[in-house]
Amino acid sequence: xxxxxxxxxxxxxxxxxxxxxxxxxxxxxxxxxxxxxxxxxxxxxxxxxxxxxxxxxxxxxxxxxxxxxxxxxxxxxxxxxxxxxxxxxxxxxxxxxxxxxxxxxxxxxxxxxxxxxxxxxxxxxxxxxxxxxxxxxxxxxxxxxxxxxxxxxxxxxxxxxxxxxxxxxxxxxxxxxxxxxxxxxxxxxxxxxxxxxxxxxxxxxxxxxxxxxxxxxxxxxxxxxxxxxxxxxxxxxxxxxxxxxxxxxxxxxxxxxxxxxxxxxxxxxxxxxxxxxxxxxxxxxxxxxxxxxxxxxxxxxxxxxxxxxxxxxxxxxxxxxxxxxxxxxxxxxxxxxxxxxxxxxxxxxxxxxxxxxxxxxxxxxxxxxxxxxxxxxxxxxxxxxxxxxxxxxxxxxxxxxxxxxxxxxxxxxxxxxxxxxxxxxxxxxxxxxxxxxxxxxxxxxxxxxxxxx
Numbered sequence: 001x002x003x004x005x006x007x008x009x010x011x012x013x014x015x016x017x018x019x020x021x022x023x024x025x026x027x028x029x030x031x032x033x034x035x036x037x038x039x040x041x042x043x044x045x046x047x048x049x050x051x052x053x054x055x056x057x058x059x060x061x062x063x064x065x066x067x068x069x070x071x072x073x074x075x076x077x078x079x080x081x082x083x084x085x086x087x088x089x090x091x092x093x094x095x096x097x098x099x100x101x102x103x104x105x106x107x108x109x110x111x112x113x114x115x116x117x118x119x120x121x122x123x124x125x126x127x128x129x130x131x132x133x134x135x136x137x138x139x140x141x142x143x144x145x146x147x148x149x150x151x152x153x154x155x156x157x158x159x160x161x162x163x164x165x166x167x168x169x170x171x172x173x174x175x176x177x178x179x180x181x182x183x184x185x186x187x188x189x190x191x192x193x194x195x196x197x198x199x200x201x202x203x204x205x206x207x208x209x210x211x212x213x214x215x216x217x218x219x220x221x222x223x224x225x226x227x228x229x230x231x232x233x234x235x236x237x238x239x240x241x242x243x244x245x246x247x248x249x250x251x252x253x254x255x256x257x258x259x260x261x262x263x264x265x266x267x268x269x270x271x272x273x274x275x276x277x278x279x280x281x282x283x284x285x286x287x288x289x290x291x292x293x294x295x296x297x298x299x300x301x302x303x304x305x306x307x308x309x310x311x312x313x314x315x316x317x318x319x320x321x322x323x324x325x326x327x328x329x330x331x332x333x334x335x336x337x338x339x340x341x342x343x344x345x346x347x348x349x350x351x352x353x354x355x356x357x358x359x360x361x362x363x364x365x366x367x368x369x370x371x372x373x374x375x376x377x378x379x380x381x382x383x384x385x386x387x388x389x390x391x392x393x394x395x396x397x398x399x400x401x402x403x404x405x406x407x408x409x410x411x412x413x414x415x416x417x418x419x420x421x422x423x424x425x426x427x428x429x430x431x432x433x434x435x436x437x438x439x440x441x442x443x444x445x446x447x448x449x450x451x452x453x
Contacts, residue, residue, distance in 0.1 A: 043121040047098045048091045050122040051105075056086040057114035057283045059235075059304045061134040064110065065090060072104055073097020077127040080135045082302075085286065091127045134305070207235075207250055208279040209257045213272045214245040219386075220293050221301040224249065225308075226389035227382065230407050231263060231322060232256020233309040236284040239299040241291055245272070250284040252311065263324045268379045269386070308390050308403070321410065325378045328409040329355070329385065332370035335395040335402050336363055342393060343373070346404065350387040353380045357414050368402065374414045381408070 053060050062078045065088045069075050074093040081087055092098040098121070106119040129138040211224065221237040224247055228234050233252035240246045251257045257278060265276045290300035303309065311317050334343070340358050347354040355373035363369060375381040385406045392401035 043123060045095050045099055046121045046123070046125075047093070047095045048089055048122040048124055048127065049098050049102055050120045051088040051090060052118040052120075053086040053088070053110070054116040054118060055114045056286065058111055060086050060088065060110075060115065062088075062137040063134070066137070066139075068105060068110060069101055072101035076140050077129050077138050078136065079127050079129060085288065089122055089124070089127055207252070207254055207257060208281045208284060209249050209251065209260060210275075210277050210279050211247045211249055212243075212245065212275040212277075213269075214247060214274070215270055215272050216245045217294055219245065219247070220295055220297040221247075221299070222297070223386040225301070225303055225306070226406075227264070227386050228260055229308060229310055229389075230385075231259035233311045234303045234306070236286075236302050236304075237300070238284050238287060238290075239293060241299065248279060248281065248284055252309075254278075256311070259322055263322070267325055267382060269382050270379060308405075321407075323408040323410055325382050326408045326410070326412060327375045327378050327381045328411045328414060329373045329375065329381050330370070330407050330409045331373055331404060332368065333402055333405045334369045334393055335398070336366050336369045338369055338393060338395075338402075346388050346391050346393065347384060350391065352383045352387045355384070359414055372409055372411065372414050 051065065058064075060080060062080060065078050065080065066075055069078075069090050069092075072092075074097060075090060076093055077091040079089045081089075090098075090101070092101065102119045102121070105117050107117065109116050129136045132138060214224070219239075221239065224237055225234050228237075228249055228251070231251075233256065235250040235252060237250075238248045240248065249257075249260075251260065261276045261278070264274055267274045284300075286302065287300035290298040293299050310320055331343070338360075343358055344354045353375065355375050357374040358371065359373075360369055360371035373384075375384060385408070388404065389406040391404050393404055394401045
């Protein structure tokens with residue numbers, strides 16, 4: 001158990017160790033006269049600190065750690081890791097800078113009511129950083145050529161005003177969190193900032209939804225992600241052990257939850273009907289030991305860094321098309337010479353009904369292919385997206401397999417809408433481009449522009 005002290009300049013962490021020290025009688029023997037086990041000596045002062053983030057309601061990246069650390073001294077390297085919860089190692093230029101940071105930040109909240117810092121001296125003498133990205137950064141060597149973001153702390157597009165460079169009371173950042181009431185913490189995912197609500201408080205209410213009516217025998221976190229990612233960034237998914245077929249999903253913002261509810265509520269999937277609703281919970285806490293689902297997959301997964309989220313950049317947001325479920329599905333990012341048999345094999349491998357009609361768009365480049373698939377009904381198309389979205393397709397000429405991406409199409413059947421390039425379907429019916437509204441832009445109006453990925 002841990003308790004927080006609200007007095008003074010900031011929250012202070014009180015653990016059982018403090019009480020144990022006070023009870024010690026100052027020698028190496030206990031009350032029965034038996035030798036005590038030697039206490040581990042506290043780590044000696046070092047220029048590298050270990051940050052442990054308690055209740056990490058927001059994603060913790062090198063940018064966040066850099067922002068709160070630089071007021072106390074020059075930061076050389078940062079490494080964020082999640083082996084035991086969320087932790088980070090910060091290498092300062094000197095022991096003096098590290099000591100200042102430790103004294104100022106230990107026990108304080110990065111954001112109000114969450115992301116509490118426990119800071120200790122670390123043992124390593126130097127941090128090894130192999131690439132600059134959101135989980136590691138070497139500020140002494142800027143040109144890693146990793147294609148990552150600009151150096152943390154130097155980003156121009158921040159969510160809300162930057163935090164102040166000086167604590168308000170000279171001792172941490174106060175019980176209201178880093179920056180106090182004037183600081184709006186960034187949203188959990190990288191997307192256009194929403195109008196600030198509850199400034200300086202915990203994560204915005206409404207970013208978590210309840211999903212009822214999932215098939216307990218087949219549903220898992222990845223399948224639910226494959227469906228929800230069509231409507232916004234997915235942060236975390238947690239299945240409830242006490243409510244079979246029920247899960248909680250934390251999206252990047254309330255708008256994404258609203259899209260999911262509007263488009264997926266009351267949709268039939270096999271023998272089940274989905275029910276979606278806003279949750280009263282503000283965010284999902286990390287589950288360290290999730291129970292296994294029937295397919296042995298974990299009942300909790302974090303998707304903050306998942307590259308299959310489709311609303312990560314302004315460019316990808318612009319190219320997404322929000323569509324309700326349809327029996328016509330748009331596929332893209334498949335091998336340029338993918339055959340109908342290969343595509344049908346994917347659905348067979350995952351044990352879901354295959355489409356009865358497949359039509360490829362004429363190739364716009366030699367990098368990948370795209371097209372449309374039509375299923376017998378919406379129930380089958382939803383099951384297909386849940387199971388096969390982001391399935392891999394091997395290609396002999398590629399170093400890595402292609403990750404097939406699926407989304408619902410604006411067409412209600414193949415051959416309708418602004419079709420591009422036609423062809424015969426498996427049963428001989430007309431393909432896209434042969435309907436009355438045929439035109440040159442079919443591929444850019446079915447969920448995601450097929451040349452994006």
